[in-house]
Amino acid sequence: MRWVIGTLGVVLLGWGAVELLPVVADSPLSLGGWLLGGPVLHDALLAPLVGVGGAVIARVLPKPWRAPVGAGLVLSGVLVALAVPYLWRTFSGPVTPGLHDRPYLAGLLIALAVVWTGVVIAGLLGREKRGKRGNTPATP
Amino acid sequence: MKLRPPQEGDFTSPTHGPRVSARIGLWLGIAFGLCFVTGLISHGIQHPAAWFTWPSRPVNLYRITQGIHVTSGVAAIPLLLAKLWSVYPKLFGRPLVRSVPHALERGSILVLIGASFFELLTGVFNVAQNYPWAFFFPTAHYAVAWIATGALLVHIAVKLPVIREALSRRRTEQRPATGALTRRGFLLTTGAAAGVAVLATVGGTVPWLRNVSVFASRSATGVPINRLASAAGVTAADSSWRLRVGEVEFSLDELRAMPQTTADLPIACVEGWSASATWSGVPVRDLLRRAGLPAGSDLRVESLEKGGLYRSTTLPGTHTDDPLTLLALRMNGEELTLDHGFPCRLIAPSRPGVLQTKWVSRLEVL
Numbered sequence: 096m097r098w099v100i101g102t103l104g105v106v107l108l109g110w111g112a113v114e115l116l117p118v119v120a121d122s123p124l125s126l127g128g129w130l131l132g133g134p135v136l137h138d139a140l141l142a143p144l145v146g147v148g149g150a151v152i153a154r155v156l157p158k159p160w161r162a163p164v165g166a167g168l169v170l171s172g173v174l175v176a177l178a179v180p181y182l183w184r185t186f187s188g189p190v191t192p193g194l195h196d197r198p199y200l201a202g203l204l205i206a207l208a209v210v211w212t213g214v215v216i217a218g219l220l221g222r223e224k225r226g227k228r229g230n231t232p233a234t235p
Numbered sequence: 236m237k238l239r240p241p242q243e244g245d246f247t248s249p250t251h252g253p254r255v256s257a258r259i260g261l262w263l264g265i266a267f268g269l270c271f272v273t274g275l276i277s278h279g280i281q282h283p284a285a286w287f288t289w290p291s292r293p294v295n296l297y298r299i300t301q302g303i304h305v306t307s308g309v310a311a312i313p314l315l316l317a318k319l320w321s322v323y324p325k326l327f328g329r330p331l332v333r334s335v336p337h338a339l340e341r342g343s344i345l346v347l348i349g350a351s352f353f354e355l356l357t358g359v360f361n362v363a364q365n366y367p368w369a370f371f372f373p374t375a376h377y378a379v380a381w382i383a384t385g386a387l388l389v390h391i392a393v394k395l396p397v398i399r400e401a402l403s404r405r406r407t408e409q410r411p412a413t414g415a416l417t418r419r420g421f422l423l424t425t426g427a428a429a430g431v432a433v434l435a436t437v438g439g440t441v442p443w444l445r446n447v448s449v450f451a452s453r454s455a456t457g458v459p460i461n462r463l464a465s466a467a468g469v470t471a472a473d474s475s476w477r478l479r480v481g482e483v484e485f486s487l488d489e490l491r492a493m494p495q496t497t498a499d500l501p502i503a504c505v506e507g508w509s510a511s512a513t514w515s516g517v518p519v520r521d522l523l524r525r526a527g528l529p530a531g532s533d534l535r536v537e538s539l540e541k542g543g544l545y546r547s548t549t550l551p552g553t554h555t556d557d558p559l560t561l562l563a564l565r566m567n568g569e570e571l572t573l574d575h576g577f578p579c580r581l582i583a584p585s586r587p588g589v590l591q592t593k594w595v596s597r598l599e600v601l
Contacts, residue, residue: 097392104388108346111381118375125369130379133352134345141316142323149248149414165415166424173313173428177435177450180363187365189466192574193459194508195364195452202449206435 159221167214171207178203246324249410250421256321257401259425263318264387266311267351271384273304277505278377280587283551291557294584298503301587302440305507308358309436313428315351317421343389350383362436362452362506439508453508458566461504461588464573467540469594472578478562479597480526487578490564493517493525498559504588514582516563519555522598531556533601536581539594548590549601554583562595 118126148168152161180187181199190196249255277300279287290296332338354376361372368375391398409417416424438448445451453459464470477484495515503509523530531552540546554560560583564571571577576593583591 097395100388100395101392104385104390104392106385107381107388108385111350111378111383111385114378114381115375118370118378121371122369126375129357129368130349130353133356134348137316137319137348137352138323138326142320145320146246146323146414149416152415153413161412161415162417162420162424166420166427168415169313169424169428170431173316173432174435176312177309177359177432180360180365181450184363184365186367187363191460191463193454193457193510194461197449197451197454199450206431206449210431 157222159225160218163214163217163221166217167210170210174203174206174210241327243324243328245327248414248416249412249418250414250416251321251324253397253401254404255418255421256318257398258422259314259318259321260398261402262425262429263311263314264391266307266314267384267387269303269307270311270354271380273300273307274377274380276300277304277587278373281505281590283549288551288553289585291554291560291584291586294498294500294559295503296585297587298440298501298509298585301503301505301507302437302509305358305362305440306433306437308355309432310429311351312355312359313425313432315355317425317428319348321421340393343386343393346382347386347390350379350386353379354383362439364452364506436507440503442511451508452506453510458502458510458512458575459508460574462543462593464594467538467543467594469539469573471573472539472594476578476596478522478579478595479599480522481528481598481600483526485522485525487564490517490562490579493521495564496558496561498561498584500559500561500582500584502582502588502591503586509588512566513568514561514563515565515568516561516579516582518558519550519560519562519581519583519598520558522562523555528600535597535599535601536592536595537597537599538592539596545589545592548581548592550581550583550590554586557584559584 115126149165152165156164178199181195181197182203187195276289277297280289280297283289332341357368357372357376357379360367361376366372409419411417412420434444434447435450436448437451438444438446439451439453441448445453472487474486477486478490479485494517496518497513497515499511499513501509501511519534520530523532523534532555533552534550534555535547536550537547538545550560561581562579563576563582564579566575571580576595579595580593581591581595
């Protein structure tokens with residue numbers, strides 16, 4: 096079973112490499128940058144940032160707020176990432192009637208406001224729950 | 236405190252490890268699978284191999300498959316990031332390379348991650364018609380899809396025992412969070428992030444979410460215009476315009492005098508947005524009959540456009556034979572505007588928007 100899946104994988108990989116040859120010949124630098132950019136940016140920048148962010152949250156914030164704020168930051172990051180192609184348009188085609196003509200910055204701000212409202216509600220609810228249980232240690 | 240590079244064992248958070256990784260990997264695998272299959276469908280319709288046929292019904296079929304393509308890709312972005320976080324400590328595993336198979340495995344993972352990011356990032360930029368690269372997107376996106384899928388299968392083959400173990404193990408106790416989130420919290424957050432990403436974009440093709448999706452590529456009203464007449468170099472046709480079908484010519488008045496068919500059909504763009512409209516016009520089937528051409532022929536559809544990738548398209552027999560494949564003269568009760576394809580445009584069920592040729596001048600049997 097494993098060998099079947101693995102062999103199939105190698106075949107598809109090879110087929111993709113053949114299909115990619117004209118692009119490699121045509122624009123190697125642009126292609127290489129986009130292929131390597133993701134892993135490099137993730138490993139060297141994004142993941143360390145997430146790790147440090149998590150550690151800071153665990154140190155600075157009281158317990159009921161840690162998960163909501165952590166989750167809120169993750170959702171905010173995803174929203175900001177999805178907004179980039181709409182807000183940074185140096186290389187974009189022209190805006191045509193009915194396409195790419197929404198107020199994307201306002202949309203992003205509204206979405207972030209909704210997320211952080213949720214964070215505040217979840218934090219307050221969590222605090223109340225802990226208060227009711229009667230155990231309120233400042234640190235775990 | 237002396238600073239040193241992190242080691243695998245430094246990552247104590249319960250959000251790392253096979254239990255998290257296998258679960259998110261399963262979701263990500265489903266998203267990639269849907270994305271790959273629907274992408275191949277879209278590629279097949281636009282560059283059909285001899286054996287490939289695509290049905291013209293249901294009329295929304297392409298709208299659905301391409302909507303799934305873009306939506307599963309968007310959902311895969313937070314899933315990929317969460318998956319990478321769950322295995323991030325492995326990056327610091329030493330020795331870097333233990334053996335030849337181990338080197339190959341690490342290499343295949345680099346290929347997998349590079350190709351995955353490439354597909355998702357170029358995909359969301361292309362949906363926004365934003366092209367910060369030098370290559371031709373369709374060729375590169377298609378080729379790298381095979382590479383990503385191949386590398387994913389290799390990865391699954393290598394990890395199958397670990398995946399099985401991680402997914403079948405009974406519940407274990409929750410380890411306390413050392414960062415912001417517990418394991419359960421991390422999985423829930425990942426699911427929420429995928430949900431938010433989908434909600435923020437899917438309104439481009441799901442009408443009732445149009446006002447919720449702040450990053451939908453199309454706006455709230457009207458049928459979008461992807462290519463303006465001015466961009467295509469087309470000016471309004473005058474009374475000398477004729478539609479040529481095979482050897483026979485029809486004037487616009489003659490087309491208007493023929494029995495008209497009215498149908499609700501979507502424009503479904505490869506970029507994932509779609510828009511329904513009520514179209515009226517002459518079925519292509521009727522035009523073939525009047526021109527004495529065989530029913531169900533493959534047709535070349537030519538536009539008044541002088542250049543451009545989609546000046547001329549191929550309409551397969553399954554579509555020419557469908558009574559809802561129209562040369563439309565009217566949209567939503569009004570004569571087509573120049574930007575929507577005046578004097579007439581092709582509108583066929585279950586077909587990518589780029590192949591719904593505007594400013595049609597000629598139909599020719601292939």
